[in-house]
Amino acid sequence: MEIRTTxxxxxxxxxxxxxxxxxxxxxxxxxGSVLVFVGGATAGVxxxxxxxxxxxxxxxxxxxxxxxxxxxxxxxxxxxxxxFAHVRAALVHAxxxxxxxxxxxxxxxxxxxxLCDFDNRPRERQVICQLRGTFARPEDA
Amino acid sequence: MEIRTTxxxxxxxxxxxxxxxxxxxxxxxxxGSVLVFVGGATAGVxxxxxxxxxxxxxxxxxxxxxxxxxxxxxxxxxxxxxxFAHVRAALVHAxxxxxxxxxxxxxxxxxxxxLCDFDNRPRERQVICQLRGTFARPEDA
Amino acid sequence: MEIRTTxxxxxxxxxxxxxxxxxxxxxxxxxGSVLVFVGGATAGVxxxxxxxxxxxxxxxxxxxxxxxxxxxxxxxxxxxxxxFAHVRAALVHAxxxxxxxxxxxxxxxxxxxxLCDFDNRPRERQVICQLRGTFARPEDA
Numbered sequence: 001m002e003i004r005t006t007x008x009x010x011x012x013x014x015x016x017x018x019x020x021x022x023x024x025x026x027x028x029x030x031x032g033s034v035l036v037f038v039g040g041a042t043a044g045v046x047x048x049x050x051x052x053x054x055x056x057x058x059x060x061x062x063x064x065x066x067x068x069x070x071x072x073x074x075x076x077x078x079x080x081x082x083x084f085a086h087v088r089a090a091l092v093h094a095x096x097x098x099x100x101x102x103x104x105x106x107x108x109x110x111x112x113x114x115l116c117d118f119d120n121r122p123r124e125r126q127v128i129c130q131l132r133g134t135f136a137r138p139e140d141a
Numbered sequence: 142m143e144i145r146t147t148x149x150x151x152x153x154x155x156x157x158x159x160x161x162x163x164x165x166x167x168x169x170x171x172x173g174s175v176l177v178f179v180g181g182a183t184a185g186v187x188x189x190x191x192x193x194x195x196x197x198x199x200x201x202x203x204x205x206x207x208x209x210x211x212x213x214x215x216x217x218x219x220x221x222x223x224x225f226a227h228v229r230a231a232l233v234h235a236x237x238x239x240x241x242x243x244x245x246x247x248x249x250x251x252x253x254x255x256l257c258d259f260d261n262r263p264r265e266r267q268v269i270c271q272l273r274g275t276f277a278r279p280e281d282a
Numbered sequence: 283m284e285i286r287t288t289x290x291x292x293x294x295x296x297x298x299x300x301x302x303x304x305x306x307x308x309x310x311x312x313x314g315s316v317l318v319f320v321g322g323a324t325a326g327v328x329x330x331x332x333x334x335x336x337x338x339x340x341x342x343x344x345x346x347x348x349x350x351x352x353x354x355x356x357x358x359x360x361x362x363x364x365x366f367a368h369v370r371a372a373l374v375h376a377x378x379x380x381x382x383x384x385x386x387x388x389x390x391x392x393x394x395x396x397l398c399d400f401d402n403r404p405r406e407r408q409v410i411c412q413l414r415g416t417f418a419r420p421e422d423a
Contacts, residue, residue: 001142001144001283003283003313003314003415003416005313005381005383005388031144031146032144032273033176033271033273035315035379035381037379037380037381037388038390039388039389039390039393040390040392040393041329041330041331041336041390041392041393046231046232046234046235047182047230047231047234047235048182048227048230048231049182049215049227051215051218051219052214052218053213053214053215053216053217053218053219053224054182054214054215054224054227054228054231056214056215057207057213057214057215057224057227057228058227058228058231061206061207061228061231061232064206065206065232065343065346065347066339066343072335072339073334073335073336073338073339074331074333074335074336074338074339075335076335077333077334077335078333078335083335083336083339086330086331086336086339086340087336087339087340087343089329089330090328090329090330090336090340090343091232091328091343091347091373091374092232093234093328093329093375093378094328094329094378094393095378095379095380096234096235096236097176097178097236097238097379098178098236099146099176099178099269099271101146101269101271106146106178106180106269107180108179108180108181108182110181110182111180111181111182111235128381128383128388130315130381130383132314132315133144134144142283142285172285172287173285173414174317174412174414187372187373187375187376188323188371188372188375188376189323189368189371189372190323190356190368192356192359192360193355193359194354194355194356194357194358194359194360194365195323195355195356195365195368195369195372197355197356198348198354198355198356198365198368198369199368199369199372202347202348202369202372202373205347206347206373232373233373234375237375237376237377238317238319238377238379239319239377240287240317240319240410240412242287242410242412247287247319247321247410248321249320249321249322249323251322251323252321252322252323252376274285275285
């Protein structure tokens with residue numbers, strides 16, 4: 001068992017910017033898992049079929065969950081204007097773990113890992129990608 | 142530390158079919174955790190008290206979250222008719238991890254692990270159950 | 283790789299009592315992760331910026347998600363009066379995993395780990411905190 005912690009850096013636009021992380025998840029683990037975690041209180045991680053229809057549908061559902069145009073106590077107190085982003089992030093969760101076996105992420109055929117940036121401005125996001133398990137070759141550990 | 146990746150196969154009916162996975166989670170880990178993950182973009186995993194009242198209440202909440210009878214861009218584009226299922230799955234999450242100690246899943250007394258199949262048709266679901274930790278007997282590793 | 287399973291005990295008030303767990307998460311792991319899990323079907327764990335504005339905003343979003351004043355089948359069947367709490371817990375999730383590297387939880391600057399107690403009465407909550415990875419000093423393992 002080895003652990004390797006890496007960081008994916010992504011420039012995002014905010015306002016429900018949903019981005020496919022799957023190509024960034026290195027797959028050198030033979031058996032184990034990958035933990036994906038976004039540090040920050042205005043973004044989340046989940047899985048979807050990453051096609052423009054579902055992306056659009058998920059954005060609308062998130063807007064229903066925490067509308068951008070209702071009052072937020074966070075904004076009243078701090079003037080950040082991103083109260084909706086905080087609520088959305090809490091409900092979507094910052095963490096996701098995907099099992100790996102035989103060197104393959106055990107995602108479904110049409111299932112991708114996505115970062116959802118809910119903030120109200122562009123951000124440079126650091127997404128943690130922690131590989132845990134046995135590695136294919138010693139030099140990958 | 143050992144890792145063992147197994148698959149639970151379940152025939153589901155879709156349309157918010159909520160199924161108790163707890164009896165399927167083998168408990169041979171002594172200390173560690175069990176990662177439950179559903180491969181596929183139209184199902185999710187969480188915990189509930191698995192009794193018919195809560196099952197019915199959760200179905201209704203999920204219907205409010207992503208109603209079946211509103212337009213979905215996924216359906217307009219692909220004609221699948223399961224746009225609601227994609228959104229529900231993204232919000233419920235595909236992964237759940239349960240700690241184990243002294244050979245016991247550390248669930249509450251009234252807390253079960255459930256698969257929620259949101260798709261609009263029966264499916265044969267593959268749920269990944271990855272055991273990680275120390276095992277009770279060497280032959281269980 | 284070592285695993286250490288500990289329990290945080292917290293007296294909570296219920297009714298969306300949101301409590302900062304971050305100070306309780308011991309940080310003796312050098313590289314690995316911390317799994318936070320609440321045993322019980324009426325509480326959840328997530329991350330937020332723990333300030334009174336966001337806490338209030340999240341409570342309101344959770345109230346929209348599963349209002350306290352609509353009928354629940356769980357209550358009709360069992361008379362517990364906490365049907366809303368069961369639904370909220372299922373949607374927020376009982377588990378959260380935070381990566382650790384160089385002895386530090388990889389949370390964002392303004393991101394805390396919180397317990398959300400949704401029940402309709404005060405509780406003494408047991409929150410599992412499982413440390414996994416390499417430890418800073420042998421005696422911490």
